[in-house]
Amino acid sequence: MKVNDFPEKRSHLRYDISIDGGYSDYFTHRYAATITENICEDGLCISTQRLLLPGTEIDVVLVLGDTGEEVSRHGKVAWCRIVAPEAYRAGIHLEEARIKPIEMVLRTIKAQRHY
Numbered sequence: 001m002k003v004n005d006f007p008e009k010r011s012h013l014r015y016d017i018s019i020d021g022g023y024s025d026y027f028t029h030r031y032a033a034t035i036t037e038n039i040c041e042d043g044l045c046i047s048t049q050r051l052l053l054p055g056t057e058i059d060v061v062l063v064l065g066d067t068g069e070e071v072s073r074h075g076k077v078a079w080c081r082i083v084a085p086e087a088y089r090a091g092i093h094l095e096e097a098r099i100k101p102i103e104m105v106l107r108t109i110k111a112q113r114h115y
Helices: 101-113
Strands: 020-025 031-040 043-048 057-063 070-084 087-094
Touching (some): 020 043, 031 057, 043 057, 043 070, 057 087
Antiparallel strands (some): 020 031, 031 043, 070 087
């Protein structure tokens, strides 16, 4: 069975988009810059330089490129994988109000075209 033969388990469509931001561990408040790999209504995949343990609660802030508006959400690490030395990808399940991924994607694309 090939990897692509597995059924999709996500309940929301994902959008591959890079949005700058940051996150902090909910308990230690250690801040780190990040960039999204993709987003959906109730989650996102981020790049990070440190291992995030599944179940860790984090606060995520995404900065929209068109106005600098910050979108903050609380979430929990669902998974984290190493992709290179000191480089990880982590899946974050957002536990609070849903984000509007289509609006964020369109605003990000619009801002990128102006540069």
